[in-house]
Amino acid sequence: MQLRNINSYINSKTYNINLTPNKIYINNYNDILEIKENIISIDFNDFFLNINGNDFKVVKMLNNEVLFNGKIESMEYIYKK
Amino acid sequence: MKYCLMEKLKAWNISIKNKLEISLPTKYPNTTIKQLKYLKIDIYKITYNKDSINLVINQEDYESIKKYYHPHIIKFIGPKGWINTIKQLKRNIILLIFIIICITLYTKIIINIEIFTNNQYLYKKILNELDKENITKYTLIKDSKTIETIKKNILSRNKDILEWINIKRVGMTYIINLEPKIVKEPSNSNTYCHIISTKDAIITKIYSSEGIELKEINDSVKKGDILISGDIKKDEETKGTTCATGSVWGQTWYTINIEIPKTYNKKEKSNKHKYNILLKYKNRNKSILKSRFKDYEPTDKKIINIFGFEIYLRKEEKIVLKKEQYTEDELNIQINNLIEEKMKINLGDKSKIIDKKVLKKVDKDSKIYLEVFIVAEEEISKSIDATLIPKE
Numbered sequence: 055m056q057l058r059n060i061n062s063y064i065n066s067k068t069y070n071i072n073l074t075p076n077k078i079y080i081n082n083y084n085d086i087l088e089i090k091e092n093i094i095s096i097d098f099n100d101f102f103l104n105i106n107g108n109d110f111k112v113v114k115m116l117n118n119e120v121l122f123n124g125k126i127e128s129m130e131y132i133y134k135k
Numbered sequence: 136m137k138y139c140l141m142e143k144l145k146a147w148n149i150s151i152k153n154k155l156e157i158s159l160p161t162k163y164p165n166t167t168i169k170q171l172k173y174l175k176i177d178i179y180k181i182t183y184n185k186d187s188i189n190l191v192i193n194q195e196d197y198e199s200i201k202k203y204y205h206p207h208i209i210k211f212i213g214p215k216g217w218i219n220t221i222k223q224l225k226r227n228i229i230l231l232i233f234i235i236i237c238i239t240l241y242t243k244i245i246i247n248i249e250i251f252t253n254n255q256y257l258y259k260k261i262l263n264e265l266d267k268e269n270i271t272k273y274t275l276i277k278d279s280k281t282i283e284t285i286k287k288n289i290l291s292r293n294k295d296i297l298e299w300i301n302i303k304r305v306g307m308t309y310i311i312n313l314e315p316k317i318v319k320e321p322s323n324s325n326t327y328c329h330i331i332s333t334k335d336a337i338i339t340k341i342y343s344s345e346g347i348e349l350k351e352i353n354d355s356v357k358k359g360d361i362l363i364s365g366d367i368k369k370d371e372e373t374k375g376t377t378c379a380t381g382s383v384w385g386q387t388w389y390t391i392n393i394e395i396p397k398t399y400n401k402k403e404k405s406n407k408h409k410y411n412i413l414l415k416y417k418n419r420n421k422s423i424l425k426s427r428f429k430d431y432e433p434t435d436k437k438i439i440n441i442f443g444f445e446i447y448l449r450k451e452e453k454i455v456l457k458k459e460q461y462t463e464d465e466l467n468i469q470i471n472n473l474i475e476e477k478m479k480i481n482l483g484d485k486s487k488i489i490d491k492k493v494l495k496k497v498d499k500d501s502k503i504y505l506e507v508f509i510v511a512e513e514e515i516s517k518s519i520d521a522t523l524i525p526k527e
Contacts, residue, residue: 112165114178
């Protein structure tokens with residue numbers, strides 16, 4: 055990443071979903087609708103994201119970013135009409 | 136990459152705030168976390184326990200959590216990273232400046248001047264000379280070239296009294312070494328003097344460089360007898376006078392009384408010890424803590440030396456004093472030491488004890504009283520103005 059892009063990156067309102075082994079990092083989301091051991095449901099501007107799996111645990115939760123640990127099995131996008 | 140950078144930037148941003156690690160009792164952690172989300176609490180780290188969760192939150196959020204839950208604080212976490220370092224430096228700027236000034240002073244300022252000489256006149260004179268050259272306490276150190284010039288200047292101004300001078304800097308101290316000029320005293324050949332005896336004695340040695348020896352070795356002399364005469368005689372006729380020089384040694388006799396206790400306090404170290412801090416400044420000692428033992432043996436270890444202040448760690452080992460009786464051998468050693476000590480005071484360092492004999496020994500109460508006869512060898516000569524002695 056070039057340095058001149060850092061500012062725009064920090065101030066960006068676009069969502070980000072980063073998947074790493076057994077970790078999900080999400081930022082610029084609207085709300086967390088559901089947190090359960092086997093499902094996490096998150097509200098974005100245009101859609102809802104349902105993440106299915108096992109042993110989900112919140113590791114970090116800030117105003118606009120959240121980090122989960124757990125085994126991901128599937129993800130589901132439900133677009134708002 | 137993007138994720139890492141983002142994390143880092145966020146971390147920098149939030150690291151300025153002070154954080155708290157709290158423990159929140161809950162059986163349903165996910166529900167609790169969700170509720171905290173509605174309360175808009177930022178959670179930096181969540182650790183799951185059996186019946187509770189540990190959260191790292193901003194310190195300011197603690198009060199709002201307290202309204203709904205019963206958290207308890209595990210620890211305070213201060214800001215981290217380089218921002219924290221700068222903050223800490225800003226906070227301790229006065230201390231930082233003070234440390235820098237201290238280091239500068241330590242390397243640049245002279246706080247003591249030591250002149251090594253026994254000659255008080257020379258000491259004062261050199262101190263004045265150094266003053267003239269601006270080498271005084273609490274002044275900046277001089278470079279080696281200036282020191283060399285100062286040495287030359289002092290030497291040239293004091294040619295008649297000074298042979299050599301060296302100025303050396305050790306830490307914050309200037310050490311001045313001197314070699315005074317040895318001026319040969321003019322010969323007092325014009326004066327007229329005799330060497331006389333100061334005590335009744337039997338002569339053992341005669342060292343004469345001027346004058347006529349009137350006595351020989353093994354001669355018995357009385358106090359005031361002329362030993363080396365300043366009269367220069369030829370055929371019983373005085374041809375001239377001189378100042379007799381030399382020294383005469385003789386055997387002298389003394390009877391001394393001494394008393395010695397039969398017991399002594401034997402020091403025995405116990406296993407108990409305490410530590411204390413000792414401050415030393417210009418031969419003045421001050422312990423920070425009051426010594427807790429009545430009798431103790433101190434062992435000092437220097438910790439630091441700042442501006443002439445020396446701080447020592449003192450180990451005070453408790454001593455138990457036990458009264459013990461001298462054995463026969465120990466008593467003899469003690470008696471000998473006491474005799475030598477007493478005679479040294481009377482005779483001086485150069486003289487020696489040739490023989491000693493106990494005349495009387497009385498054992499009374501807890502002491503032993505002795506009368507001792509001493510045979511010693513000492514200098515018995517003294518120079519005296521011959522005009523003061525009436526001629527026969």
